[in-house]
Amino acid sequence: MELQGSSALITGGASGLGAATARALSAEGVRVTVFDRNEEGAKAVAEEIGGNFVAGDVTEPEDCQRAVDQAAEGAPLRVTVNCAGTGWVGRVINRDGSPHDLGAFDFIQKLNVIGTFNVMTRAASAMARTDPGEDGERGVIVNTASVAAFDGQIGQLAYSASKGAVVGMTLPAARDLSVVGIRVLAIAPGLFDTPLLAMLPQEQRDALGQSVLFPKKLGDPAQYGRLVVDISRNSYLNGEVIRLDGGIRMPPK
Numbered sequence: 001m002e003l004q005g006s007s008a009l010i011t012g013g014a015s016g017l018g019a020a021t022a023r024a025l026s027a028e029g030v031r032v033t034v035f036d037r038n039e040e041g042a043k044a045v046a047e048e049i050g051g052n053f054v055a056g057d058v059t060e061p062e063d064c065q066r067a068v069d070q071a072a073e074g075a076p077l078r079v080t081v082n083c084a085g086t087g088w089v090g091r092v093i094n095r096d097g098s099p100h101d102l103g104a105f106d107f108i109q110k111l112n113v114i115g116t117f118n119v120m121t122r123a124a125s126a127m128a129r130t131d132p133g134e135d136g137e138r139g140v141i142v143n144t145a146s147v148a149a150f151d152g153q154i155g156q157l158a159y160s161a162s163k164g165a166v167v168g169m170t171l172p173a174a175r176d177l178s179v180v181g182i183r184v185l186a187i188a189p190g191l192f193d194t195p196l197l198a199m200l201p202q203e204q205r206d207a208l209g210q211s212v213l214f215p216k217k218l219g220d221p222a223q224y225g226r227l228v229v230d231i232s233r234n235s236y237l238n239g240e241v242i243r244l245d246g247g248i249r250m251p252p253k
């Protein structure tokens, strides 16, 4: 797919994988809209890449519509990338035997699943109204899962459930949108060096890097951004979940 002169919407674009994706797409001549609840961060990334930003929450449908509308202004919306999301640690039963907190489980599903749903559906609706390019293609939607969808560790009940849902939406969404020429894929990252992991002490981050098959280090967010560009360009990729993880298979803990 030709990217030059098109527009893209990146949720979670103020930080980590989303910010790296915003930079990578912008370098390909794409007009990027950064959508994030962190207004300051979204503005900073948008200014850096000469794009624009929308401050808002992916769990709020009106905010998502506002972001899609802005992204679709001026140039056809061809690429939508869902990177807004977060993790949670909690076991089925806590150390004292009490059950996993429902509020926490609900919060993670709302952010990682409903947030992805809100943006994907609204973006697809706008993308479907654009004039198709060569071969009838209108664009691509890339959602962010995690290796935790497959190798959920102890304490990842809520997070793995949410990322499993992102994986599960991939094929039906690709099938639904095939009639309008929109592809849907998901990337399942392994361990990436983003602010999400920066919370851990250096020693633990080094140990995590050593646990990767090869290369023995944390992933660089730029490698995620590059994969989004490759996915966008390669029109024959569709309905697939791509692990980007240096071959890691997460152990129980």
Ligand SMILES: NC(=O)c1ccc[n+]([C@@H]2O[C@H](COP(=O)([O-])OP(=O)(O)OC[C@H]3O[C@@H](n4cnc5c(N)ncnc54)[C@H](O)[C@@H]3O)[C@@H](O)[C@H]2O)c1
Residues within 6 Å of the ligand: 011, 012, 013, 014, 015, 016, 017, 018, 035, 036, 037, 038, 041, 056, 057, 058, 059, 083, 084, 085, 086, 087, 111, 112, 115, 144, 145, 146, 147, 188, 189, 190, 191, 192, 193, 194, 195, 196, 197
């Ligand atoms: N970093 C990793 O190793 C890793 C591995 C697997 C999966 N992932 C997934 O990748 C995605 C991005 O992770 P990251 O490491 O870049 O995290 P990050 O914390 O660096 O960035 C996440 C961004 O999402 C934004 N955000 C959070 N909630 C939001 C909301 N309700 N509305 C709008 N924006 C919101 C945050 O403000 C932040 O800018 C997440 O879904 C995460 O689960 C990350």
